[in-house]
Amino acid sequence: MKDxxxxxxxxxxxxxxxxxxxxxxxxxxxxxxxxxTVRKKKCGDVVYxxxxxHVNLTNICTSxxxxxxxxxxxxxxxxxxxTKAEALAVVADAIKNPNLAGLHIVSGLHPxxxxxxxxxxxxxxxxxxxxxxxxxxxxxxxxxxxxxxxxSVKEVLIKLRDEGGLQAIAGGGAExxxxxxxxxxxxxxxxxxxxxxxxxxxxGLGIKxxxxxxxxxxxxxxxxxxxxxxxxxxxxxxxGFQNFIPFPFLPKNTELGKTVKQTSMWDDLRTIAISRLMxxxxxxxxxxxxxxxxxxxxxxxxxxxxxxxGTIHKETILHDAGATSPTALSEDNIIKIxxxxxxxxxxxxxxxxxxxxx
Amino acid sequence: xxxxxxxxxxxxxxNFDDALNLYRDNDLLFLAKCARxxxxxxxxxxxxxxxxxHINLTNICSSxxxxCAFQVKDGDKRGFVLESAxxxxxxxxxxxxxxxxxxxxVSALHPNKNFDYYLNIVKQVKTAxxxxxxxxxxxxxxxxxxxxxxxSVKEVLIELQAAGLDSLPGGGAExxxxxxxxxxxxxxxxxxxxxxxxxxxxExxxxxxxxxxxxxxxxIEERLQHLFTLRNLQDKTGxxxxxxxxxxxxxxxxxxxxxxxxxxxxxxxxxxxxLSRLILDNIDHFKAFWIMLTxxxxxxxxxxxxxxxxGTxxxxxxxxxxxxxTKTGITRxxxxxxxxxxxxxxxxxxxxYQEVQNDNSASS
Ligand code: SF4
Ligand code: SF4
Numbered sequence: 001m002k003d004x005x006x007x008x009x010x011x012x013x014x015x016x017x018x019x020x021x022x023x024x025x026x027x028x029x030x031x032x033x034x035x036x037t038v039r040k041k042k043c044g045d046v047v048y049x050x051x052x053x054h055v056n057l058t059n060i061c062t063s064x065x066x067x068x069x070x071x072x073x074x075x076x077x078x079x080x081x082x083t084k085a086e087a088l089a090v091v092a093d094a095i096k097n098p099n100l101a102g103l104h105i106v107s108g109l110h111p112x113x114x115x116x117x118x119x120x121x122x123x124x125x126x127x128x129x130x131x132x133x134x135x136x137x138x139x140x141x142x143x144x145x146x147x148x149x150x151x152s153v154k155e156v157l158i159k160l161r162d163e164g165g166l167q168a169i170a171g172g173g174a175e176x177x178x179x180x181x182x183x184x185x186x187x188x189x190x191x192x193x194x195x196x197x198x199x200x201x202x203x204g205l206g207i208k209x210x211x212x213x214x215x216x217x218x219x220x221x222x223x224x225x226x227x228x229x230x231x232x233x234x235x236x237x238x239x240g241f242q243n244f245i246p247f248p249f250l251p252k253n254t255e256l257g258k259t260v261k262q263t264s265m266w267d268d269l270r271t272i273a274i275s276r277l278m279x280x281x282x283x284x285x286x287x288x289x290x291x292x293x294x295x296x297x298x299x300x301x302x303x304x305x306x307x308x309x310g311t312i313h314k315e316t317i318l319h320d321a322g323a324t325s326p327t328a329l330s331e332d333n334i335i336k337i338x339x340x341x342x343x344x345x346x347x348x349x350x351x352x353x354x355x356x357x358x
Numbered sequence: 359x360x361x362x363x364x365x366x367x368x369x370x371x372x373n374f375d376d377a378l379n380l381y382r383d384n385d386l387l388f389l390a391k392c393a394r395x396x397x398x399x400x401x402x403x404x405x406x407x408x409x410x411x412h413i414n415l416t417n418i419c420s421s422x423x424x425x426c427a428f429q430v431k432d433g434d435k436r437g438f439v440l441e442s443a444x445x446x447x448x449x450x451x452x453x454x455x456x457x458x459x460x461x462x463x464v465s466a467l468h469p470n471k472n473f474d475y476y477l478n479i480v481k482q483v484k485t486a487x488x489x490x491x492x493x494x495x496x497x498x499x500x501x502x503x504x505x506x507x508x509x510s511v512k513e514v515l516i517e518l519q520a521a522g523l524d525s526l527p528g529g530g531a532e533x534x535x536x537x538x539x540x541x542x543x544x545x546x547x548x549x550x551x552x553x554x555x556x557x558x559x560x561e562x563x564x565x566x567x568x569x570x571x572x573x574x575x576x577x578i579e580e581r582l583q584h585l586f587t588l589r590n591l592q593d594k595t596g597x598x599x600x601x602x603x604x605x606x607x608x609x610x611x612x613x614x615x616x617x618x619x620x621x622x623x624x625x626x627x628x629x630x631x632x633l634s635r636l637i638l639d640n641i642d643h644f645k646a647f648w649i650m651l652t653x654x655x656x657x658x659x660x661x662x663x664x665x666x667x668x669g670t671x672x673x674x675x676x677x678x679x680x681x682x683x684t685k686t687g688i689t690r691x692x693x694x695x696x697x698x699x700x701x702x703x704x705x706x707x708x709x710x711y712q713e714v715q716n717d718n719s720a721s722s
Binding site for chain 1: 384
């Protein structure tokens with residue numbers, strides 16, 4: 001791996017083949033060390049976190065992806081769809097924390113809701129709490145909104161931004177950007193091309209987005225690498241991705257989980273490290289503690305990550321999939337996790353503006 | 359690159375200041391890289407595991423260490439003591455365990471049992487399982503045996519050896535600082551006594567393990583001093599086979615409650631592992647004791663310098679009393695799979711790190 005090491009140290013771009021070799025390399029400590037070296041150069045010692053609240057408007061979903069433990073049919077137990085008042089109540093509860101900076105809003109693709117239904121709720125939240133940032137709606141939801149409303153993706157985005165106060169788009173729904181894989185795990189939702197298209201249009205409008213990858217199910221390692229390359233290529237064009245978040249697949253309570261086992265920490269850490277190494281044009285890599293668990297997320301900060309996500313208030317999507325992490329972390333806890341490893345915590349908004357540096 | 363980092367990278371012997379600098383430098387992945395190199399120099403691409411059975415004879419203890427969640431006082435209804443009939447049952451079960459290669463016995467310091475009780479158990483185990491290695495009694499227990507029997511440590515060890523004892527586990531070391539021991543375990547063997555037992559055992563040809571329990575009230579300097587003390591003794595005797603780190607589990611302990619101690623974080627755990635691997639350049643093997651660390655972290659530890667996942671373990675009471683959430687046993691194929699995932703080769707070993715071949719008849 002000497003040649004790859006030289007490339008990394010000199011800042012040269014890694015190829016698809018390099019990426020695969022990295023995935024086939026078992027030297028986890030070396031990988032981590034390389035990713036950490038790149039992280040130091042690119043991001044310094046600050047670790048970003050946010051004080052946020054997750055709002056999931058509904059878990060009733062037409063898509064019923066095989067990896068998802070959150071989505072349900074109307075008649076399923078635990079199915080819900082929030083009214084405007086209910087959504088506002090969630091925020092009212094969260095805002096008791098004076099440091100709350102904003103909201104992360106993602107939801108199922110409700111079979112009878114119109115785009116207006118979603119928009120009305122976000123609007124109401126935005127009007128009631130204008131100082132909170134709103135990040136939300138994945139490429140999958142935006143594609144769905146365009147389909148059900150007859151508007152173009154661009155029009156949907158403009159409405160969400162101008163009327164709903166949307167400031168950034170969430171990174172979910174990318175899964176693996178391969179139609180082979182999507183046909184199996186999420187055949188009914190946005191295709192790889194559609195997901196990328198939403199990101200591209202958003203970037204064109206000056207709306208920043210995040211990117212993600214759901215790994216550890218039926219994808220091959222080559223497909224993971226390909227996914228990273230696709231994101232890197234679009235980023236070269238638009239520079240609109242702020243952040244990359246690798247999500248390990250959590251098998252519990254999912255259709256796919258009947259045959260797939262949970263990833264190991266080993267896989268989680270190498271995937272973070274390789275993401276940092278391949279995505280040379282991304283500023284930030286997130287160690288999402290909800291999925292990784294807090295101990296792995298802390299170690300991941302040594303494997304190239306420089307963001308640990310947020311306090312969340314009450315996480316539901318992944319806890320339906322048996323996530324064993326808590327449903328919220330206090331800000332003090334997050335600060336402690338970061339300080340323990342000798343890094344500098346900084347609270348940010350959804351566009352990485354630093355609100356408080358500690 | 360700083361001098362101390364260069365030394366670590368080259369695998370040179372570290373002094374106390376180097377170690378402290380490496381600790382403070384806090385570069386986890388650099389330490390991991392160096393630790394992995396040292397692991398590969400010692401054991402190549404091998405990762406060891408064993409098929410073993412843990413027996414805890416009693417949890418009734420006269421020592422009542424504030425660090426301990428396992429012990430109860432005499433008269434407590436949670437107390438238990440295994441008598442020879444109970445042992446008989448366990449041994450029958452062991453005889454049916456395929457490829458069993460080690461029985462591991464550690465216990466509390468029972469206030470009324472005499473040394474003969476322990477001696478007889480070793481004999482009983484060895485008679486029932488002549489081909490199985492008996493790893494039993496930490497130095498803390500050995501010191502207790504000497505006290506209750508009026509024998510010297512050496513005499514105790516000789517008797518145990520004659521009864522069939524093959525090696526000593528490494529527990530009870532905690533932190534070799536009398537300041538710390540006064541607070542966490544005032545009534546049990548002192549640091550000097552612990553070391554004396556090990557030195558004596560090594561001189562008698564009994565191999566032992568070593569350990570450190572960290573993450574309670576000790577300072578970083580005390581941790582490092584502990585490791586250097588072990589390294590010095592090992593230079594003299596060469597009798598330590600393996601080292602393991604125990605992060606303190608505060609749940610259900612007096613120490614945890616009184617001092618409001620939190621669990622050591624994953625970063626700190628892995629950092630101490632890698633740094634210990636680098637300091638203890640004369641100890642061949644490092645255990646990632648999965649039952650304490652949880653399996654996923656133990657697997658990770660294999661990337662940070664550890665080369666031994668310990669055992670499949672029949673039953674474990676001590677650590678679970680302290681709130682460990684791991685399962686109490688694991689199958690061999692699970693362990694092998696976890697090892698293979700790291701790119702290393704699983705090797706089933708006996709107590710002495712000799713590779714053993716699988717045998718399809720029962721183990722005895
Ligand atoms: S992943 Fe999203 S689109 Fe798919 S079923 Fe779950 S909520 Fe619906
Ligand atoms: S650590 Fe050992 S000696 Fe101390 S109380 Fe627990 S069982 Fe007894």
